[in-house]
Amino acid sequence: MEILGASLRICVDDLEAAVPFYERLAGRDALRFRRGEVEVAAIGSFLLMSGPESELEILRKVAATIAVQDVDEAHRLLTELGARIVAGPVPTPAGRNLLAVHPDGAVFEYADQRG
Numbered sequence: 001m002e003i004l005g006a007s008l009r010i011c012v013d014d015l016e017a018a019v020p021f022y023e024r025l026a027g028r029d030a031l032r033f034r035r036g037e038v039e040v041a042a043i044g045s046f047l048l049m050s051g052p053e054s055e056l057e058i059l060r061k062v063a064a065t066i067a068v069q070d071v072d073e074a075h076r077l078l079t080e081l082g083a084r085i086v087a088g089p090v091p092t093p094a095g096r097n098l099l100a101v102h103p104d105g106a107v108f109e110y111a112d113q114r115g
Contacts, residue, residue: 001077004067007047011060015039015050022046033093042094062099065109071096074110078102 012018019030019041026044033040038051038059049059068074071089078100079085086107088098095113102108 001073002069004069005045006067007042007045007065009047009049009059009062009064011056012048012050015041015048018048018050019043022048031094035092062107062109065097065111068110068112070114071098071110071112074098074100074112078110 010018022041022043023030026046028044030041030043030048033042036051036055038049038055041048047065049056066074075085075089075098078098082103083100086099086101089096090098092111095111097109097111099107099109
């Protein structure tokens with residue numbers, strides 16, 4: 001499995017106020033989308049999220065989003081290594097993802113850009 005990069009997950013109270021700072025910091029425009037009741041802005045290596053506390057409480061448990069070439073390959077390897085897949089693979093606005101709990105208890109999202 002090739003890891004292509006990682007995104008830092010940041011929960012913010014006011015997405016509109018936070019986006020300009022991160023756009024300037026990363027030198028690029030935000031890609032915006034919704035996941036249920038959560039508004040998301042992907043800006044370079046930053047993934048800003050804003051929404052109801054009940055939704056953010058769950059999202060805060062995910063340490064980072066790991067970009068991979070193929071979520072199916074990640075699923076196979078993670079399972080082989082003893083990780084517990086708690087969601088996915090499922091389609092997302094940008095591709096597919098899954099949530100995995102590593103044997104040490106750390107929770108990560110793995111995402112690809114395949115449709």
